[in-house]
Amino acid sequence: MKLKKRNLLQPSIGRTLVVCCLFLGIVVLAGCGSLPMRQSAAEVRPGVDYHSFSNPGAVRVEHVDLDLKADFQQKILTGTATLTVKRQQPDAKKLVLDTRDLSIESVEDVTAGGTAGAKPLKWRWGHSDTVLGRALEISLPKKTADAQAEKIRIRYHTTPQATGLQWLEKAQTASQSMPFLFSQNEAIHGRSWIPLQDTPQVRQTYHATIMVPTGMRVVMSAKTVTEKPQQGFFEFDMPQPIPSYLIALAAGDLKTGTLGPRSRVFAEKPYLKAAVNEFSDMEAMIQAGEKLYGPYRWDEYNLLILPPSFPFGGMENPRVSFITPTVLAGDKSLVSLIAHELAHSWSGNLVTNASWRDLWLNEGFTTYFESRITEAVYGADLANMQAVLQWQALEKELQELPPEAQVLARDLRGRDPDEAFTDVPYAKGRFFLERLEQAYGRSVFDTFLRKWFNSHAFQSATTEDFVEFVRNNLLGTQPPHRTGISMGEVKRWIYRPGMPHTFIKPASRSLYKVQQWRDAFVNHNLPAEKLPAKPWTTQEWLYFLNNLPATIGQERMAQLDKVWNLTQTHNSEIAHSWLLLAIKNHYQPAYDRLQDYLRHIGRRKLIVPLYKAMLEDPELRNQALAIYQQAKPGYHHLTRTSVENLIKSTAETTNSQK
Ligand code: BES
Ligand code: ZN
Numbered sequence: 157m158k159l160k161k162r163n164l165l166q167p168s169i170g171r172t173l174v175v176c177c178l179f180l181g182i183v184v185l186a187g188c189g190s191l192p193m194r195q196s197a198a199e200v201r202p203g204v205d206y207h208s209f210s211n212p213g214a215v216r217v218e219h220v221d222l223d224l225k226a227d228f229q230q231k232i233l234t235g236t237a238t239l240t241v242k243r244q245q246p247d248a249k250k251l252v253l254d255t256r257d258l259s260i261e262s263v264e265d266v267t268a269g270g271t272a273g274a275k276p277l278k279w280r281w282g283h284s285d286t287v288l289g290r291a292l293e294i295s296l297p298k299k300t301a302d303a304q305a306e307k308i309r310i311r312y313h314t315t316p317q318a319t320g321l322q323w324l325e326k327a328q329t330a331s332q333s334m335p336f337l338f339s340q341n342e343a344i345h346g347r348s349w350i351p352l353q354d355t356p357q358v359r360q361t362y363h364a365t366i367m368v369p370t371g372m373r374v375v376m377s378a379k380t381v382t383e384k385p386q387q388g389f390f391e392f393d394m395p396q397p398i399p400s401y402l403i404a405l406a407a408g409d410l411k412t413g414t415l416g417p418r419s420r421v422f423a424e425k426p427y428l429k430a431a432v433n434e435f436s437d438m439e440a441m442i443q444a445g446e447k448l449y450g451p452y453r454w455d456e457y458n459l460l461i462l463p464p465s466f467p468f469g470g471m472e473n474p475r476v477s478f479i480t481p482t483v484l485a486g487d488k489s490l491v492s493l494i495a496h497e498l499a500h501s502w503s504g505n506l507v508t509n510a511s512w513r514d515l516w517l518n519e520g521f522t523t524y525f526e527s528r529i530t531e532a533v534y535g536a537d538l539a540n541m542q543a544v545l546q547w548q549a550l551e552k553e554l555q556e557l558p559p560e561a562q563v564l565a566r567d568l569r570g571r572d573p574d575e576a577f578t579d580v581p582y583a584k585g586r587f588f589l590e591r592l593e594q595a596y597g598r599s600v601f602d603t604f605l606r607k608w609f610n611s612h613a614f615q616s617a618t619t620e621d622f623v624e625f626v627r628n629n630l631l632g633t634q635p636p637h638r639t640g641i642s643m644g645e646v647k648r649w650i651y652r653p654g655m656p657h658t659f660i661k662p663a664s665r666s667l668y669k670v671q672q673w674r675d676a677f678v679n680h681n682l683p684a685e686k687l688p689a690k691p692w693t694t695q696e697w698l699y700f701l702n703n704l705p706a707t708i709g710q711e712r713m714a715q716l717d718k719v720w721n722l723t724q725t726h727n728s729e730i731a732h733s734w735l736l737l738a739i740k741n742h743y744q745p746a747y748d749r750l751q752d753y754l755r756h757i758g759r760r761k762l763i764v765p766l767y768k769a770m771l772e773d774p775e776l777r778n779q780a781l782a783i784y785q786q787a788k789p790g791y792h793h794l795t796r797t798s799v800e801n802l803i804k805s806t807a808e809t810t811n812s813q814k
Pocket of ligand 2: 496500518519522
């Protein structure tokens with residue numbers, strides 16, 4: 157993306173203006189009669205990141221040098237971040253950074269090098285906002301004519317409530333031998349442990365030295381330069397420029413295993429063997445990705461298995477994806493998640509959404525790409541089943557989301573960008589790309605995507621950049637009557653709620669068969685032992701369970717359980733679908749497992765729907781609250797926020813039902 161002039165209004169002031177303009181806009185438009193497609197006085201400006209206070213248009217961070225010590229007693233990081241910055245405007249007087257809950261000790265100009273050359277700089281707190289954190293404004297020294305890059309050193313420490321870090325006690329880990337620390341920056345949590353220009357529009361290289369208690373291993377989204385576990389010292393270097401949401405750190409009692417010629421897995425001992433087996437197709441996946449969209453550009457691709465409290469399935473930190481242990485199913489049936497995080501090495505990490513409004517460029521492209529890798533390595537049958545499951549989840553979610561949340565390019569002004577991560581950017585984004593693929597054919601579409609990645613490599617892109625790219629490289633190549641697709645349709649996919657009528661629902665032969673068995677079981681009382689489910693894959697089970705009526709009844713639940721032992725399944729996804737049914741049917745024999753599951757796992761996608769179902773049920777609400785109180789200390793901040801929001805929103809509905 158070419159750098160657009162930034163909105164220099166601080167977001168909170170901006171919001172006040174937006175509200176006024178919106179009001180004026182409504183008045184004006186009401187007088188005009190029909191509403192144009194997406195016009196209003198307060199229209200979103202593509203390419204503006206409304207979730208950062210920083211000023212990269214004036215001064216830009218190019219490199220970050222971290223020197224941090226992890227204090228597990230106090231649960232804080234202490235040390236320095238030295239930023240190499242370049243003025244984009246010669247008369248720029250201040251550098252504005254994003255922070256949240258950081259304690260700043262000093263700011264110095266260290267351009268001259270050495271401690272003697274350090275000159276203190278004036279700084280002050282700027283605007284603050286509950287979602288965005290607090291701006292740190294640093295007065296820059298007068299620019300000398302020859303100064304190219306300048307170096308600013310910030311001495312600081314984090315606070316125990318840093319939203320981007322989770323500190324776990326020994327007892328909360330798998331090996332129970334050492335405490336554990338991990339970061340999760342996306343979307344805007346990097347600012348809670350590094351003072352940064354925390355916007356996906358700024359890319360920086362980084363270098364880091366990290367001190368930890370002896371014996372621990374540190375992993376970062378960078379190349380390891382020095383590792384001295386006995387001295388608790390690690391050094392990293394990241395030569396490729398990345399956005400701040402991809403800077404990542406983890407430390408704990410980590411061992412390593414080999415997955416392939418350019419891949420290792422880091423895991424606590426109890427997970428190591430299982431992980432090496434589960435992810436042994438790593439190299440085949442990387443090669444499938446390269447064959448589709450060009451060389452893997454990050455030298456190595458490793459995995460880090462986190463403790464079960466990790467709030468996501470995976471996070472695409474470059475060179476080392478962070479992965480939940482809940483994908484260790486023992487039969488590789490959940491490894492598409494690895495295909496997903498790997499695919500981000502192109503879509504997201506190489507070509508990055510310019511703002512969180514453009515998130516679908518990261519997640520929709522990646523979900524499409526994930527499916528292509530899955531198909532190449534594991535076959536079309538699995539890829540099709542996953543497409544159907546994804547469509548079912550999206551269809552359900554679309555029934556609940558307000559129209560403004562159903563568009564791909566979602567206006568997130570005044571909202572927490574974490575709210576953007578619904579099935580819409582993922583699944584609707586993916587089905588949009590599939591629609592283009594169907595219209596132009598795979599080979600044309602693959603060439604088109606390769607060109608997109610290559611021409612935007614190491615840059616950020618807006619939704620509108622992509623629309624232009626489609627216009628010039630697809631729509632312009634063939635007349636619409638030959639492909640059946642027009643610019644009008646492209647815009648409908650991106651800017652309109654719901655699914656365009658041209659969308660063709662995905663289908664799977666295998667799941668069609670399961671559908672028939674499900675019908676026989678539900679409508680014709682087929683006994684559970686007559687289901688031919690022995691060879692069913694995880695996806696077939698998920699389809700079967702997800703499509704049972706919510707009120708199948710305790711007797712039929714018991715029959716299924718007796719024959720197929722579902723309460724005891726080791727597969728975290730099947731357990732999730734089963735436990736949801738158990739809640740809806742008040743199937744008590746599964747309650748112990750339910751409690752255990754909720755206490756043990758912190759992955760939002762697996763547990764939030766279970767809490768929701770319990771909280772909405774007056775008979776189970778108190779039990780859910782009690783389990784949450786017990787489990788809460790082990791949950792990540794993001795998981796806590798999700799569950800607590802649910803507790804609040806369901807309180808109103810359960811009260812109003814009384
Ligand atoms: N980038 C996301 C993780 C993420 C989600 C970060 C929300 C911040 C907020 C990652 O690539 C992802 O999509 N993970 C999915 C995996 C999946 C769709 C296969 C997840 O965690 O469930
Ligand atoms: Zn993703």
